[in-house]
Amino acid sequence: MIRVQNLVKTFGTLNAVNDVSFEVAEGEIFAFLGPNGAGKTTTIKMLTTLLKPTSGKIQLDGLDPQVQRNEARKRFGIVFQDPSLDGDLTASENMEIHGVLYHVPHKLRRQRTEELLKQFELWDRRNDQVKKFSGGMKRRLEIARGFLHTPRILFLDEPTLGLDPQSRNQLWTHIKKVNEAERVTVFLTTHYMDEADRVAHRIGVIDHGKLVAQGTPAAIKEQTGTTTLEDAFLALTGSTIREESASSADQMRQFAKMWSGGKR
Amino acid sequence: MSVIYILWLREVKRYLRSRVQIIASLGNPLLYLLVLGFGLGPVFKRAGNGDYLQFVAPGIIGMSVLFSSIFSGLGLLWDRQFGFLKETLVAPVSRMQIMVGRTLGGSTVAVIQGLLITLVCVIAGFRPPNPLAIPLTFGFMVMIAVVFASLGVAIGSGLQDMQGFQLIMNFLVMPIYFLSGALFPLKDAHGVLKYITRTDPLAYGIDGIRSVLGAPNVAFDARLDFVVLLAVGTVFLMFGAWRFHKIEA
Numbered sequence: 001m002i003r004v005q006n007l008v009k010t011f012g013t014l015n016a017v018n019d020v021s022f023e024v025a026e027g028e029i030f031a032f033l034g035p036n037g038a039g040k041t042t043t044i045k046m047l048t049t050l051l052k053p054t055s056g057k058i059q060l061d062g063l064d065p066q067v068q069r070n071e072a073r074k075r076f077g078i079v080f081q082d083p084s085l086d087g088d089l090t091a092s093e094n095m096e097i098h099g100v101l102y103h104v105p106h107k108l109r110r111q112r113t114e115e116l117l118k119q120f121e122l123w124d125r126r127n128d129q130v131k132k133f134s135g136g137m138k139r140r141l142e143i144a145r146g147f148l149h150t151p152r153i154l155f156l157d158e159p160t161l162g163l164d165p166q167s168r169n170q171l172w173t174h175i176k177k178v179n180e181a182e183r184v185t186v187f188l189t190t191h192y193m194d195e196a197d198r199v200a201h202r203i204g205v206i207d208h209g210k211l212v213a214q215g216t217p218a219a220i221k222e223q224t225g226t227t228t229l230e231d232a233f234l235a236l237t238g239s240t241i242r243e244e245s246a247s248s249a250d251q252m253r254q255f256a257k258m259w260s261g262g263k264r
Numbered sequence: 265m266s267v268i269y270i271l272w273l274r275e276v277k278r279y280l281r282s283r284v285q286i287i288a289s290l291g292n293p294l295l296y297l298l299v300l301g302f303g304l305g306p307v308f309k310r311a312g313n314g315d316y317l318q319f320v321a322p323g324i325i326g327m328s329v330l331f332s333s334i335f336s337g338l339g340l341l342w343d344r345q346f347g348f349l350k351e352t353l354v355a356p357v358s359r360m361q362i363m364v365g366r367t368l369g370g371s372t373v374a375v376i377q378g379l380l381i382t383l384v385c386v387i388a389g390f391r392p393p394n395p396l397a398i399p400l401t402f403g404f405m406v407m408i409a410v411v412f413a414s415l416g417v418a419i420g421s422g423l424q425d426m427q428g429f430q431l432i433m434n435f436l437v438m439p440i441y442f443l444s445g446a447l448f449p450l451k452d453a454h455g456v457l458k459y460i461t462r463t464d465p466l467a468y469g470i471d472g473i474r475s476v477l478g479a480p481n482v483a484f485d486a487r488l489d490f491v492v493l494l495a496v497g498t499v500f501l502m503f504g505a506w507r508f509h510k511i512e513a
Contacts, residue, residue: 048354070356078354084347088278100270101355129281 001026001153001185002047007056009042009209016042018209020056024202026152029179029186031200033193035237039209040189041081044157047187048078061152074102076153077146081161081189083138087131091122091141094130095148102149109148116144120174136167143171147178154179156188160195168192172199193230203229207237267357268365275336275369279376286380293328293381297321297388300447313449314480321382321390322479323446325401326408326470329378330444333409334437336370337416337504341423344511353511363508367417367501371409378405393478400476407493408469412440414500421507440466449481468492 002024009017017039024030034040045051047058049065049072058065065072085094092113099109117123120140130138139159146154156175160168172195179186190196196203197217204214213220213236217229224235279285301317301324308316343349352362382401392398419432444466445453453461461467472489475482 050350050353073354073356078350080347080350082345082347082350084351086274086278086348088281089274093274093277097270097274098351098355100267101352101357103356 001028001061002030002187003057003059004043004047005057007043007046007058008054009039009046009051010054015209017046017053017206020206020209020211022204022211022214024185024187026185027179027183028201029176029188029199031196031203032187032189032206033191033196033203033233034189034206038206038237040206041157043206044078044155044187044189048076048155049073074149075151076155077149077151078155079139079142079146079157079159081157083142085130085138085142085145088129090127090129091117091133092126094141095145098145098148104149112148112150116147117141119177120144121170134167136163136171139163139167139171140174143175147182147184150182151184153185153187156186158189158191160190160192168195175199193228193233197229205233205236212236267355267361268368271352271362271365272369272372275366276372279373286377289328289332289377290380290384292331293324294384296327296447297324297381297385301388317385317389318391318479319449319474319481320447321385321388322401322473322477323444323470324385325378325381325405325473326444326466327441327446328381329374329405329408329469330412330441330466331437332377333370333374333412334416336373337367337413337418338420338423338429338432339370340366340417340420340508341426341429344420344423349511359509359511360505363417363505367410367413367504370413370416371406374409374413375402375405378409397476397478401473404469404472404476404489404493407472407490407497408466411465411469411493411497411500414497414504417504418500418507421504421511440464443467444470445483446470450483451481465493465496468496 004023005021007017007020008015020039020043032040032043042051046053047060047065049069052066060072061075063072063075086097089097095113095117096109099113104112114123117126120143122137122141122144125133125137130141133141143156143159160171163171175186176199178184188200200217202214202216203220205212205220213223215223221227221229221232224232226232226235297320301320305316308314308319313319340349379402386392392401419436423429423432443461443464445461446466450461450467450471468484468489471483472486472493475486475489
């Protein structure tokens with residue numbers, strides 16, 4: 001379903017993604033793990049046509065996203081690391097915009113919206129503005145929206161970041177349910193190793209832009225001689241804390257917080 | 265339902281739901297109208313230039329449309345950092361459709377804002393010559409809005425942070441406003457100022473509104489104002505589309 005061969009992305013002299021290759025089968029849940037700044041988000045951005053690779057090949061459901069861009073985009077849904085909902089609009093309106101952007105016919109749009117909002121337990125709040133939702137509800141809505149156009153692949157970039165254990169647990173239950181019911185391939189990144197261990201069929205570990213290991217959680221633990229995925233991860237990537245400078249998004253968030261009295 | 269329509273509708277709904285934004289955006293124009301309109305009125309009259317409120321009202325309307333439209337374009341910066349832009353960028357639709365939907369939405373909001381200010385001007389004592397002037401004024405407001413919403417999108421497509429936004433505000437938006445002849449008659453401008461003001465698209469927009477509203481001290485023929493705005497609007501729309509097309513998230 002996803003095939004990546006010798007993928008490279010450079011920003012000036014920085015090799016953000018360096019010769020990465022992997023495959024994800026249909027219906028599989030693949031966790032892409034790595035420390036901060038390892039190249040996870042850059043890889044997702046290239047897979048989802050937001051960034052052009054410097055070199056290498058990508059195939060999504062047999063399509064080259066650089067060439068058959070819009071066809072490839074119809075095949076996947078994505079939940080970004082940062083929220084991408086419009087807080088001023090209601091849950092239904094956010095779903096509606098997504099449906100129109102993905103050319104989902106009106107009747108089907110209505111039907112899928114109802115189905116998914118019910119499934120993700122948001123139907124009763126469908127007419128409320130999203131800015132009034134909790135973090136967990138927003139995340140659920142984003143994931144429900146990602147499924148609206150019946151994608152073959154769902155990309156989840158740190159979908160449970162900042163959520164409490166109850167919300168995280170509920171979210172994965174929903175994702176697994178749709179993954180099984182609709183045979184959707186899920187490509188996810190997360191910093192929660194227990195989640196990856198529990199949810200993913202296979203795992204890829206990236207560090208300094210290079211893929212350092214891939215296989216089932218059990219195989220990775222065996223390969224590193226560890227008992228938990230967290231220990232395996234540390235064995236593969238080291239225990240040094242990675243420093244990242246504040247991104248422009250972080251700066252903007254800080255600015256917005258200042259102006260909205262910390263409500264954002 | 266088309267992509268352009270849904271993105272246009274999004275901008276309009278967001279505006280109509282934000283009462284604070286509506287009230288806040290009336291503040292600056294009201295201040296200019298009341299302080300300058302009533303403060304400078306007697307001096308303007310003594311100099312033989314007629315009623316200052318009749319002269320400055322089109323400038324205040326133009327100002328309101330300028331700020332609202334260019335900020336809607338620059339709002340791309342917020343959408344870019346807080347997410348919604350990414351949702352549109354990965355969708356299987358052309359960037360042109362997204363850009364046009366946003367620009368038309370921002371322009372509509374700016375025109376609504378301009379109409380509200382027109383109403384405030386009328387309450388303050390401004391008198392349009394005849395009812396026909398209102399649809400023509402509306403036409404010029406639409407053109408100003410499209411010109412600057414497109415410019416806003418073009419600039420917003422390249423902005424990465426708030427420092428850039430402040431730079432644009434101080435070195436582009438404010439000069440556009442002050443050089444447009446919104447507050448002083450362009451026909452009396454001399455030397456370098458005269459030539460600089462003629463490169464400002466807003467000058468033609470405000471002058472057009474003045475022409476159709478029968479305000480004193482009109483600088484150009486209204487047909488020239490129309491042609492210049494149409495040409496600049498087309499160029500800025502294309503420029504905005506080109507810049508938007510090059511966005512990488």
